Amino acid sequence: MTTVSIDADIKAKWAQGHSSYSPGSPEELAIIGIDLLVKELGTQGAQKFIEQVLERYQNEHKATSDTDRE
Template sequence: MATVSIEADIKARWPQGQCAHSPGSAEELTIIAIDLLVKELGTESAHAFISQVLSRHTASATTV
């Protein structure tokens, strides 16, 4: 596994508010992305989307 460092400034707005983040790791970026995905799609749809994405990675890992 590789160590990844991230330099980003994320600003997001939605009708009920806004946020700004500066993630420094892939884990922090993932938390921000999931939070925004839940805000946009709702919990169940976000969960289904994430499961679909992860299933593609699981399938490719078993074929290596």
């Protein structure tokens, strides 16, 4: 598995306020992205968007998992 580190300073602004984030890992970046997506699209819109992204990589992950088992 590859280790990825992230050096980012994210500032998000919307009508109700603003937030600053400094993710240090892909997992933290994903949580921030999902949080912002839900604020923008609502829960159902964000779920549909995430489902589309996951479908895109579904076969790639299966191929990797099958290779790892051998």
